[in-house]
Amino acid sequence: MKLYVLLPFAMLVTLSTPTKAQSIRGKIGGLIRDTQNRALSGATVILQERQDSTTHQAGLSDADGKFAFKSLPKGDYLLRCSYVGFQPYKSGLLSITETQPVLQLPVIILQTSTPKTLSEVVVTAKKPLVEQKIDRLIVNVDAMLTAAGSNALDVLAKSPGVMVNTNDDISLNGKRNVLVLIDDRPTYMSAQDLAAYLRSLPGGLLDKLELISNPPARYDAAGGAIINIVLKKNRATGFNGSLNLGYNQGVYGRSNNSLLLNYRTKKFNIFTNSSYSRDRNFSEETYSRYFYSDAKSLQSTILQTSRSSYTSNGWNGRIGMDYFASPKITIGILFTGSTRPKSDRLDYTSNQYTELMQLDSVSRGYINGLYQSKNTGINVNLSHKFDNRGKLLTANIDYLNFQSSTNQFSPIDTYRPDGQLAGTQERFFAIPSTVRIYAGKVDFTQPLAGKSEFSAGLKSSYVMTDTESNWLNQTGDGPVPDYGKSNHFQYTESINAAYVNLKKEWSRWGIQTGLRLENTQSKGHQLANPTTVDSTFHRSYSWLFPSLYLSYKVDKRGDNTLALSYSKRIRRPGYQQLNPFLFFRDRYSYSGGNPNLIPGYGQAIDLRYTFKQYVGVTLSYSWDKDGIDPITRVVGDQFITRPQNFYQGQSLGIIPNISFSPTSWWTVNISAVLLAIRNRGQTDGVTIDQQSNLHEVETVNQFQLSKSWSAELTGFFPGNQFFAQTKSSSIYNISAGLQKTILQGQGTLRLTVNDIFYSLVMNSQTVALNHISAFYTRQGDTRRVGFSFMYRFGKEANARKRNTVGSAEEEKQRTN
Known part of the structure; x- marks a missing residue:
């Protein structure tokens, strides 16, 4: 039996081994916030012994406002909190006993000493990026x-x-x-x-x-x-909310707006958010494709220019309620919905040349498209907290329904070199699709003695997809179905999973090990039509997925930490990637699915060093098998792209993230991804054996200009990218923002400029094509000036929080 299968059970045996009785080592912890429900970082917290009022321990709250006093002997204590600009706080009697060694206090709300200090509080309590x-x-x-x-x-x-x-x-x-x-x-x-x-x-x-x-x-x-x-969530007592309005202008205007509302009492909490966005963009593209003979002499050339534009309106809504049946039992329900109507237009001109670069033909076409996507979902959840030590049971049931439709009209006119019309073709495409997902999960957490924890869970999901791809050709007698390219594909998949997880902490060491088992049953059905026979395929497989996490505090305070982590992951095909449909892009470009795809898997091991909130450096190594990538084949002069189980890959990376403040008003964050990659694969006549070094660097400079004014300057610098058949050149993006707080800190105005130098121009090459060179460029509406306004309203106070994890953890990611 493999070692990783034994790890969780070995941990369980270790944790359940009897130990000698020890003296009580208690703990008192809590969270400090202001009246606006914002965390107060750096608040002074003093724990005194009641019998003589001497200070037993003292410390500061962290970036989240949290504090904790550990290794406390049995006895009575008093807690004091203070923060500049706020009234001091003093607790009642706090007792550590044999039956109650751990006290997790309710959230401590500090009141401002004078109204004039409000704007200072907003700046001081600001979260880091x-x-x-x-x-x-x-x-x-x-x-x-x-x-x-x-x-x-x-x-x-x-x-x-x-x-x-x-x-x-x-x-x-x-x-x-x-x-x-x-x-x-x-x-x-x-x-x-x-x-x-x-x-x-x-x-x-x-x-x-x-x-x-x-x-x-x-x-x-x-x-x-x-x-x-x-x-965003606001679960404070009473009625609360926030309004966000945003507009940005490039060649086209866009708008992003949202409203969050919340009403909470002692017995229930009702929350909702709704949003509307209007997205409009364009893309100018060029394709250059050169076809060579076996002797490497030029045979023909296709040069294509296109311009596409789209307009999309998006409405998203969520409304839910939590009912507090008791202090330890919460029952919740959540409804979600969205709709995204969209229209687009693609115009293209393709010039085909002979081996002597003489014009052979010209094709002009366009695609008018109308699209609709409607998604609805319901989640019912239960949370039962058995005690104050962390024993917890949660349950979730989900149902989701996705409806989409695509309707396109695509005429193409072909001309001879002298400009005479050589032929006309008109096509219609109608693609309705439905995805239904049912999922349920249960998770249980049991704290154990000696800073240990056991957790386990079960999950089951069932997915049904139904997609039709209807091709129709216009003739003198009207639209005629093209059954050779039309299809009707149905797919069902059920996944049943179980996991166990064990955690143990010592003064400096920590370990977490887990094992997850997933069983998958799936079936694909290609329905028959006059030219396509009925066909089906079945998949059934079970895999174990181990994970391991080991941490070490280099110093007693835990400012310097090391963490080693390992996990095994699966890459299942997307539901519609298995559909052998063919999607029309233009006269020379098509894409489709592949029913022969199988899941791939990957493994990764990371070693991470962190120093407080300032430095994080990860050394990462990963390897993948049967990875899925889109692979392009050339049939005649047409490029057809389908997903394939193509590559076996390895990567070694260094991922640093550094935050520091050169001055009191300037904060810098620098992050990077530096990778050495080796990908190899062979399928369908395409062979890849690539070694490449990839990098990406991001910088964020934030400036606190005054109590109410701040600014930001960001830079994004990805280098050359090389994955499968796509090789992209480097780009960069410089953006800036200016912010003003108003209305005593409850309102915020922001002015932003994105892609200042209009530098987000994509240039790529498709490689590993037999005797063909192919290049592509694209530029869109990326340089934009934006304005936004945010306003928070309502009374905020202490709130009990829940973290509801839905039962559908992965399936929606794979719909198409």
Whole structure:
């Protein structure tokens, strides 16, 4: 039996071994906030012994306002808190006993001493842009000035280690196939659909991003890494809310607006957010394709120029309620919905030349498209806290429904060199699609003696997809179906999973080990038509996914820490990647699916060093098998791209993140991803054996100009990229922002400029094509000036928080 299978059980035996009775080592911890529910970092906290009022321990609250006093003997204590500009706080009697060795205090709210100090409090309590955690990197979106008025995809692209390529694929620290969660719940979309959804999600709705390179066993095993997008929540007593309005102008105007509302009493909490975005963009593209003979002499050339533009309106809504049945039991329900109608127009001209570069033919065409996407979902959840030590049971049931439709009209006219019309072709495309997802999960956490914890969980999901791709050719008798290219594809998949996870902490060492088992059953069905026979395929497989996390505090305070982590992950094909449809792009470009895809898997090991919130450096090594990449084949003069289990890859990376303040008013954050990659693969006549060095550097400079004025200057510098058949040249992006707080800190005005030098011009080459050279350029509406306004209203006070993790952890990520 492999070693990793034994690790959780060995930990369990170790943790359950009887030990001698020890004297009580108690703990008192808590959280300090202001009346606006903001964390107070650096508050002075003093713990006194009641019997003689002498100071037993003293310390400061951390960046999240947290504090903790450990190794406390049995006895009675008093707690005092103080912070500049706030009234001091003194607790009642706090007792550490044998039956109650741990006290987790309610949130301590410090009252301002005078109203005039409010703006100072806002500046002092400001969260840093990036927080260094041992197991993840946290990006506080409100601290990113240039995120104002933009959308969630733009915010992601500006985050440390995150890259969004020309195909809208998202990677983290060089790891592709990233699983994107929203509030710990899956997004269930393909890369393209996910990108469209994130473009419709205003940046003003985002609270923070959690970037997790090596996720633990409680997460689904899918994806190379995890990005969790945490939306803003306000669960304070009474009625509260915030309004975000944003507009930015390039060649076209865009708008991103959101409204958050919350009403809380002792028995229930009702919360909702709604948003509207209007997205409009254009893309100017050129394709240059050169065809050579076996003797390497030029045979023909195709040069194409195109311009596309689209307009999309996105409405997103969430409404939910938590019912506090008792102080320890909460029952919740959440409804989600979104709709994104979109229209686009693509115009292109293709010139085909002979071997002597003489014009052979000219094709002119366009595509008019109308699209609709409607998503609805419901989540029912339960949380039962058994005691104050952390014994917890959570349960979730999810149902999601995705409806989309595509309707396109595409005429093409072909001309001879003398300008005479040689032929006309008109096509219609109608592609309706439905995805239904049912999922349920249960998670249980049990604290054990000696700073140990056991957790386990079960999850089951069932997915059904139904997609029709209808091609129709216009004839003199009207539209006629092209059954050779039309299809009707149905796919079902069930995944059943179970995991165990064990944690143990000592004064300096910490270990977490987990094992996840996932069983997958799937079936694909290609329905027959007059020219296509009925066919099916089945997949059934079970895999174990171990994870290990080991940490060490180099010093007693834990300012310097080392962490070693390992995980194994699976890369399942997207639902529609298995669909053998063919999608029309233009006369010379098509894309499609591949029913022969199998899951690939990857393994990664990271060694991370952190120093407080200032330095984080990760040394990463990963290897992948049966990785899925789009592979382009040439049939005649047409480029046809389909996903393939193509590459076996290895990468070695150094990922630093540094934050420092040269002066009291200037803060700098620098992050980078430096990778050495080796990818090899062979499929369908395409062979790749590439070694490349990739890098990406991001800088953020933040300036506190006064109590109410601040500014930001950001730089994004990705180098040359080389993955599979796509080789891209380096680009860069310089953006800036200016912020003014108004209305006694409750309002914020921001002015932003993105891509100041209009430098986001994509240049790429498609390689490993037999006797063909192909080049591509693209430029869009990236230089933009934006304005945004945010206003917070309502009374904020202490709030009990819940972190509801939906049961659908991964499936929505793979819809198409």
